[in-house]
Amino acid sequence: MERLLEENSMRPEAARARLGSRNAPQWLVLVGFVLGLIVGLVYAYQINPVEWKDALPIDLRQDYKEQWVLMAARAYAIEQNSELALERMRSFSKEEAADLLNRLYLNAATETDREQLRQFGALFGIDVGTATQLPEGETAPPTPPAEQPEEGGGSLFGTLLRLCLVGVVALLVAVGALQFWTNRRRKAGELFEPGARREPSLDLSVEPEAEGAFGGYEEPLPETGPMPAVSEKSIGRFTTRYEYGNDNFDMSFSIQLPDNTYLGECGVGVGEILLDQPHQHVGAFEVWLFDKDDIQTVTKLIVSEALADNPDAVAALSERGEIIVAREGETFELETASLRVRARIRSLKYGDNPSLEPNSYFERLEVELEPFQKAGGGGIEY
Structure with missing residues (x-):
């Protein structure tokens, strides 16, 4: 008996250790991502760079466009082939x-070039040179010369420098993305940090009223004889907090036993948006429960007082689940085949927007979710 109690008391710590060990591969993924990005850039820019072929004249750089048009004008002056x-x-x-013909006309070196450009423009109905004459003594700005690549080691050094800068930026972006992803997981209750307080939290403490229970486990009963019915046990407690400006709010939590047995999920998300500028004005939230042993997801909606007084809105929202009018301290339940979640509105505050009715959208809403496993439900049977 003592050995069984000792094993049960160690289960929360073992669960934390197992969940904590899952974070180790994240850094390997980050290192692999950065190395793969650097190798890809080196291959793309140094080993096998892209070579453009058969580009259209319109896709050329400005100075090459002008050269193309000038050569076409000179060819037409010789061939007199209008179709070509x-x-x-x-x-x-x-x-x-x-625009190109007039630029070339202003920068033409000889009168012959100007005449060829006028004849070439006339072929397309363009009067070249009349609208772009400059005052006497002024000249058109020359076309900027084509950029010449650096010679010798300067080009290689510049390339390596650019690759290093790109690698550093990619590393910073990857670290930021990893931190963002980790924070979302912590908010969703998927990570344990031993010795640290976190919100929302999964309560693995001993139930005061359950003698000999550790994180929802009761003392094992003898295998012989009938199994007596045991009341439902709370297997966690989560708190969701919404504040105006948190667009696309959606918080979900995994419902697991201390030995990591997965039972389902529950959460709170945006249910109805009344106005989307400058931020979402949320008039209703969905509270949902998913049970892996059931075939459907149970949903109820917390609606504002103004929305609850609108019959059309209530009729539309009722098709998605039972309507719960938002009031502090209001308690309701969601139930599936093997799970039950007790939801309680801990606090709320309505926003004030002159374009909307009073008490129509939430500025703040805090909801507590406490899942229970029914006797004989999935996972470990009591």
Whole structure:
């Protein structure tokens, strides 16, 4: 008997240790992600960079576009092939072709080039050179020269420097994402931190009224003889807190026995949004319970006082579950085949928006969820 009690008393600590050990691979995933990103960048930029082929003239850089148009104009002056000239300029709109021809006209070195450009523009109905004449003594700004790559080791050094900077940024983003993900899991009650207080919390303490019970376990009964009925046991307690501005609020909790036996999930999420600017004005919340041994998810809705007085809104929301009018201290239950959750509204505060009715949306809502396993339910039978 003493040995059994000792084993039961050690189960919460063993559960914490097992859950804590699950976090170790996260850093391996982070390191693998960063290394994979760096190797991918090196391969993409140094070993096998992308080579662009068969690009359209419209996709070229500005100076190359001008060279293309100038060569097309010179070719047309020699060949006088209008169909080929139209094909060469097909990817340009008339406005862009006019802009390129006028730029080339202003920067033309000889009168012959200007004449060729005027004839080429006339083919497309563009009057080149008339609307862009500069005052005497002024010249058009030259087209910026094409950028030349650095020579020697400067190019390699610059590439390596850029890769290092990209790697550092990627590492910071990965660390931030990992921290965000970890915080969400803690808020959802999926991580234990031994010796630290967390909210919402899973209560693994001894039930005061249950003598010889550790985290919902009773002292094992002899295997011989009939098993007497035992009352339901609380296997956790969760607290959800919503505040205005927490858009897309959704909190869920795994219902597990101290030996990690999974029974189901419960949670609270946004049920009805009255206004979405500048933040969500929530008029109803869904409280739900999922039982792995049942075929459906049970849902009830906590609605504001103003929404509860609207018959059309109540009729629409009632199709999704029972309506509970939000009042401090209000208690209700959700029940499935092997689980029961007692929900209690601990506190609430309505927001004040002149465009909405009074007491129509929540500025703050705090709900406590306490799941119970029914006698003979899934997991360990009592």
